[in-house]
Amino acid sequence: MSEFTLVIGNKNYSSWSLRPWLLMKQFNLEFNEIRIPLYQPESSAKIYQYSPSGKVPVLIHNQEHIWDSLAICEYLAETFPDLNLYPKDIKARIFARCISAEMHSSFQNLRQNMSMNCRAKLPGKGMAIGVQKDIDRITSIWGECRQKFGAEGNMLFGEFTIADAMYAPVVLRFMTYGVELDAVSQSYSNAILSLPAIQEWVEAGKNEQEFIPAFENN
Numbered sequence: 366m367s368e369f370t371l372v373i374g375n376k377n378y379s380s381w382s383l384r385p386w387l388l389m390k391q392f393n394l395e396f397n398e399i400r401i402p403l404y405q406p407e408s409s410a411k412i413y414q415y416s417p418s419g420k421v422p423v424l425i426h427n428q429e430h431i432w433d434s435l436a437i438c439e440y441l442a443e444t445f446p447d448l449n450l451y452p453k454d455i456k457a458r459i460f461a462r463c464i465s466a467e468m469h470s471s472f473q474n475l476r477q478n479m480s481m482n483c484r485a486k487l488p489g490k491g492m493a494i495g496v497q498k499d500i501d502r503i504t505s506i507w508g509e510c511r512q513k514f515g516a517e518g519n520m521l522f523g524e525f526t527i528a529d530a531m532y533a534p535v536v537l538r539f540m541t542y543g544v545e546l547d548a549v550s551q552s553y554s555n556a557i558l559s560l561p562a563i564q565e566w567v568e569a570g571k572n573e574q575e576f577i578p579a580f581e582n583n
């Protein structure tokens with residue numbers, strides 16, 4: 366029995382759940398997983414057992430409940446300072462925190478019109494007003510990170526960090542909707558897609574039986 370329990374939604378649809386799940390897998394932090402399928406009649410009551418916001422993900426550790434994906438990442442960074450969940454270098458760390466916060470608070474057009482849906486192939490769909498602007502900002506962030514901080518590996522800051530966990534769901538959205546990317550963004554996306562943990566998540570998502578129409582109609 367691990368000391369951590371992570372409560373998540375459907376792997377096929379829950380982009381916010383993927384962030385801490387992937388972070389913990391990448392850093393070999395063992396956890397028990399509780400999966401609550403979203404938007405079923407009993408979903409809300411089940412989620413409220415763990416989360417005061419009624420939303421997943423939630424991390425439970427030492428009887429504390431941490432109920433927001435970025436807060437979970439921050440908590441883990443604080444709990445394991447030697448693992449460098451954020452980059453060690455101060456300039457890189459500032460940048461990583463800013464783009465993680467930007468991901469958390471922005472890109473509503475992309476989120477609304479290109480819902481995460483691992484098993485679907487919807488090329489050309491979802492390109493509503495404002496979506497290209499979000500895509501352009503995201504790819505410009507990725508390009509800047511790779512150029513300024515990425516020399517030591519193929520992730521945004523070389524090695525995998527919280528910033529990659531925050532942007533991984535976007536990579537899956539771009540794959541589903543067949544978004545055309547510049548060479549640097551494509552190569553970064555390929556690096557994320559080739560992570561065994563991402564492949565494990567996508568495979569599990571594909572095997573899920575729940576079908577949520579609101580996330581299928583783009």
Ligand SMILES: N[C@@H](CCC(=O)N[C@@H](CS)C(=O)NCC(=O)O)C(=O)O
Nearest residue numbers: 374379380381420421422433434435
């Ligand atoms: N700010 C939250 C947002 C989480 C969120 O919106 N979760 C969605 C699933 S991806 C959810 O729990 N929805 C259930 C509901 O709204 O009933 C976070 O980052 O953890």
